[in-house]
Amino acid sequence: MxxxxxxxxxxxxxxxxxxxxxxxxxxxxxSWSENFALASYGSEANHPALNDGRLDTVAAVAAKNERIFTLRFPEVKPVRKIVIHNVNLFWFHVDYWDLDKFEWKTVHSVRQLRDIGQERVPAEIVVDRLNCKTNTIRINVSRTVDDNVVTKVLLSPGDKVVDRRTTLAGAYYPHFRVIQPALAQVREVEVYHLVSK
CATH class of the missing domain: 1.20.5 (Single alpha-helices involved in coiled-coils or other helix-helix interfaces)
Incomplete structure (x- = not known):
């Protein structure tokens, strides 16, 4: 008992x-704040679809060697989490503007696998555990899955060389592997900070 x-x-x-x-x-x-990257909260983007709150729109940056998505907030905010609704980004950096040192600082770098199941890229990329205060963030795109790599014998101004080779089929033939960039595309970027309950 x-x-x-x-x-x-x-x-x-x-x-x-x-x-x-x-x-x-x-x-x-x-407990996360509201998405303060939305245009309805006064944030500005270099493309209106980047922060319109709709996943059926796509923000696209022209196919140049430098493809950057930028979000500017109306005031300095603490940033703890960034959610990127991806379309074709493969290799990119997430940066914030350091107001004390007046320079861009990278908070996260992404180099994704090309094939993730049946998708070409992950549809959503969550960058969390951040701890910075800023009024501007940017996504600096180096590569997309839609970029082409071509062989060129002579370089043109502005070409982005990814490889230099000296032989082709066993014969001496100097040439370059050059990226032909495609549009960089994102559906939406969300930015959050922690709030007390």
Missing amino acids: NALKHFGIFLLLLACVGLSGCVWSSILAN
Whole structure:
């Protein structure tokens, strides 16, 4: 009988610890702010579809050697999480403007695998655990999955060389592998910070 009583007390304590764990986890859970990158909150983007709040629109940056998406907030905000709804970005950096040093600082670099299941790229990229305060972030795109790499014997001004080779089919034939950039495309960029419950 005494063992049964101790077992009952043990089960009661176990239930109390389990319930208190659930309560503490709900109290300590992260609570995110509203997406303050939206145009409706006063944020500006270099393409209107970048922060319109709709996933059915696509922001595209012209196919140049430098493809950058920029978001500017109406005031300095703490940034803890960035969500990028991706269309074709393959290799890019997420930067923020450091107001103290007046320079861009990279908070995250992404170089994705080309094939992820049946998708060409991940549809959503979450960059979290950030800790910076800024009024501007940018996505600096180096490569997209739609970029072509071509062989050229002579370089043109502005060509982005990815490889230099000296032979072709065993014969001496100096040539260059050059990127022909495509449009960089993003559906939406969301930016959040932590708020107290």
